[in-house]
Amino acid sequence: MAKRIHTFRRGTAERTADASESLGAKGANLALLASLDLPVPPGFTVTSSAWREASTHADGLPQPLRSEVSAAVAWLEETTGRSFDGAERPLLLAVRTSSRTGIPGLAETVLDVGMNDRTVETLSAELADQDFAFRSYRRFIEAFSGLVYSVDAGDFEDMADEERAASGWAGAEPTSAAEWRALIARYLAFIEDEIGETMPQTPIEQLFKVIEASFQSWRNPVARSFRLAQGIAENAGLAVTAHAMIFNERDQNSGSGTALSRDLKTGQSRLTGEFGLGGRERAVIGEREERMALETLFDGALHATGQAFPSDIAALADHVRRLEAHVGDAVEVDFMVGDSELFLLQSRIAKRTAGEAIRVVVELVKEGLIEEEEALLRIDPASLDKLLHPTIVRDTDLRIVAKGLPASPGAATGEIVFTAERAQELASEGRPVILVRNETHPEDIHGMHVSEGVLTVRGGTTSHAAVVARGIGKPCVTGAGSLRIDADAGELRVNGTVLKVGDQITIDGSTGEVIEGSVELKRPALTGDFATLMEFADRARRMGVRTNAETPIEARAARAFGAEGIGLCRTEHMFFEGDRIRAMREMILAPDEVGRRAALEQLLPIQRSDFV
Known part of the structure; x- marks a missing residue:
């Protein structure tokens, strides 16, 4: 039988090879800190194997687990020199769920477990701080009732407002022992009336109920949906960690x-x-x-x-x-x-963005803490794509008017246009544009090529707009369903905001955001730490890298990013530039060979000039 409970304190901890599996991330990391002789509050973790055992038990926590929890509390009392029954120097606990990965919907932390009518008086006398003791008791009742009885926090707020009005509190909370006791008594009476159960005054029973409710939170709807979406096994379960409370609210030396x-x-x-x-x-x-x-x-x-x-x-x-x-x-x-x-x-x-991740691993290599190959393995290759496109400088408030699907990474700012022809016309004048369409079609490609970015009302991440935009390296947001295009009026309406053709908008193809107005963009560059990381990759790789390019601009960009040559050049895309498309259409629609040859004679020098 796997061990149900692991204890920890500074300098020693019970850990196993599968610590994150059995103790959850929080429990495993607390055990790690303790084993490194770093200062942690003493405590214990009820393992995921105990959760699996309890999940098949119909009537609360199994008795063997209750006995082991009681033994762990006794060890904690001896370690801290405090008493969980509150007779003197009361021991209070902080209880947290601990899963291997973060899962929304799991039980919130419950602080001050062990607080009751006697403990609050004992703690008040020990600390010479009545308000701190009663405030802790009040918060414990609220947290305990929310987790164990599903009482809405608003019910307690309403009771506090009524008590404040009836008793004439001088401030936002009681200031006398009588006022505090009256509020606590009302809380406890409410629980008994509404739930039909007296809130436990015995600390160990409080702890049992908090652990049981924490275990049950694994199967609440929010947690279940997240686990299904992430492919987390139903029987993975969670652990629960309890440790001694730290009294750090009494003065400003905390x-x-x-x-x-x-x-x-x-x-x-x-x-x-x-x-x-x-x-x-x-x-x-x-x-x-x-x-x-x-x-x-x-x-x-x-x-x-x-x-x-x-x-x-x-x-x-x-x-x-x-x-x-x-x-x-x-x-x-x-x-x-x-x-x-x-x-x-x-x-x-430490959580970090793609850019921060690169900076950190490069510094770790410089300091000799990791090897170059390890640095490369720590970077998610997909995250690098975001760094190869313009990004929004988010140091000011942004007016986000709509949200679609992030279909092609990068950010772009420009004037609103509704047609590929208008996009081409303005682009020829050097004016950046965003092509906005309900959805794109093959005949829009020439407009997509010259636009800074593409925004569509309909479509997904595999729609025509998304696929083409990714292929030509243009930022794209698709499926922004709240947008309404009125081409006749030249207006783009969204949630009460009316934007006109020619107005500036910004799209972020990495987040799906549509932003009113022009914002500052940061342009990508293969310099600094990014360039250093690419040097690591060059030294480690065993194959050459060539690029897809169809224009001189794309070829120059690829060379700047270290490509060794062009691996694929789709010449059909070249014919969308300028007046070339007209000659191409003439060739396709020509009724005879003479007409086709005449059109080809126009195309031949154009295509030759692209390569020579």
């Missing part, structure tokens, strides 16, 4: 935030991130709005805020670098400071 081992803009080894003062664990997932750049912790800027951040925070940079050295990649950690101690709560490989 806080929480996120730290990265590298500056993703440059790829260089430099601690970056953000933090908030006086926040608790929920601040890590973004509830707090007052966030500051993590760099200020190390620039002495905190003195200007009047806050005395604990000195242990200076060790954060060393912890993060140590983790990166072990993992061999840029990492991101969630951290917290409470009771003048630094704790790491979660870790993961």
